[in-house]
Amino acid sequence: MSDLDVQLPDGSVRSVPDGSTALDLARSIGARLAKDALAVQINGHLTDLVTTLHAGDRVAIVTANSEDGREILRHSTAHVLAQAVTRLWPGAHYAIGPAIRDGFYYDFDLPGGAHFSDDDLESIEGVMRQIIAEDQAFIRAEYSVEEGRTLFLDQPFKVEIIDAVAAGAQGEDLGELAGPSVVSTYSNGEDFRDLCRGPHVPSTSRLGHFKLMRVAGAYWRGDEKRPQLQRIYGTAWESASALTAHLEQLAQAELRDHRRLGQELDLFSFPSEIGPGLAVFHPKGGTIRRVMEEYSRKRHEVSGYEFVYSPHITKAELFETSGHLDWFADGMYPPMELDEGQQYYLKPMNCPFHLLIFKARQRSYRELPLRMFEFGSVYRYEKSGVVHGLTRVRGMTQDDAHIFCTRDQMAEELATLLQFVLDLLRDFGLNDFYLELSTRPEGKAVGSDEEWSEAEAILERVAHDAGLELVTDVGGGAFYGPKISVQARDAIGRTHQMSTLQLDFQEPKRFDATYVAKDNTRTNPIMIHRALFGSVERFMAILIEHYAGNMPTWLNPEQVRVLGVRDDHDDYAHSVASALRSVGVRVQVEEASEPLGARIRRAKLEKIPYILVVGDDDVAKGTVGVNARGTNDPDRAVSLDDFRARLVSEIDAHGSPEDH
């Protein structure tokens, strides 16, 4: 038998006997690699380890410790999940089970309309571990479409997938099939076979570092008109330590949850008497919000915005003109009827009001760009299952601006706007961004192709010039124009959609808003919609989670707490507080009715940036003991003047004590 040469990822060439498989190659490289190998990539194509190699192949062995490897082991774990479920519920139909970020899921339809309960997860997990212990090989086989239909006769979802793909449907690629004419399957053990493109790990024994997380309902093919299936989510990793680290990270994220911190820190609540998705801000949350809004106003004023106000309700006519009632009536609160049949709506958006302000008198090109800003409260009828803390609400306040400009001004205006947005977000402590360009939504866009193309091109150029990573969200634009959205990564790497900059050629036309151009013609302005925080509520939620409740000093509701060691230090404590209050610091004194340790503990739990402890020495010398958040070793005998100067400069710089 002759040898053949294959190329390894490092460029080196290796000879293996003719007829060797990828696994043979791995063995020839090293026992350790053979043991860790899960699959192989041949000429850029992922496939099983048992695949035979050919001369000249570029071969990369895939181990669990890689993105491809994790995806494969997650997908294989999903198969084992389906296998376990069919053991426990004979006759269960299994639908699809892909790998997803950090894990996998599988969708089922249980016989007799049965449902999984949380308790079932434990028994399913037990059977899965048994299957893994059985060391079953994953074996690939290929069939014709007709054979495939027969094999999965009692699995209607599989038949549907086979038929759809055979008919040439471009369904979402969840790894179900090899191609339109070949049906590939993987079986393991005596009792389980699944439609699958592969690859899979060689044997179930390679799996095991997984955990089933939760059950959920999910529509077949993601379509709410189709049957709802039972979905089980799980997470799977290459090692016990990776699994533990992931679970630990989830626990950390839970500690940052703004809903939990909002309760613990007494920031806001959602009284059920008011209704879902409708928040009230308590004094401390109100302080954070007020400081956010004040700072935003200040920045807008400097950047040439004018401040406007508009009412919360309006006649239907306004949203008929804008087109919202045609497109988004479902998302609006139902109308109230007043004055003999006149319908009024709570406003879901501010833009039509700003257009009316524009139209209130004749406008000249000399006034453009005209930038209107409003903290505008809007109400949207979100479906009952989707409200979520402050991030998805039914009543919110947008920091909304509409910029009216000429076509010539549009590009430059967008460029400065994007810079303005990024600067302001950085002031709030977010600094890891990328941009997303949302293009024309097929089927629900209004306006000509030329207008859309022009708008998309301009946005793309502006985004590109900003020097940030840009991804395209095809078809994600609003019906009236494309948009750029700024995505920010938070302290634990999650991304949030922040600001959106949206171009709109349509609405000024619908409202017949015009300005008198230089050549004395009446022209529709271009309108740029722009929310920077998105909504104040949501932005606050993101900041709370970003900072895990440790708001930077300038935003923290209580910036300093002064504690006297004994009650005869309370007078001095109050004088320290007054000295700080006089320069605008938010400060409280907690008098010495409890031991110092208890008061310190309370202040720490409240995440107050600075705790000042004052005792005999401080009263004598005019000093304070500074216990900053995030430290455990206080700084004794700091002069009050020094502390005050340091604090004021930190607040003015929008810093946080942890930065120092």
Place this chain on the structure above:
RNA sequence: GCCGGUGUGGCGCAGUCUGGUAGCGCAGGCGAUUUGUAAUCGUCAGGUCGUGGGUUCGAAUCCCUCCACCGGCUCCA
């Protein structure tokens, strides 16, 4: 809107399976304690167990309705 789960003093929880008229911790009031960097001690008060209905001699507990919240799905102008 759909599927599953949960709802017990201000907050966090036990009690629910196996019906016999509620318990713990923190927080709160009062009193004592006078404290130098993450919990002083004692004492008191506080709940028609989310809502409405049903079963039962008897319901936090079993059944049904509705509401809210949690996790997903769908949606997110």
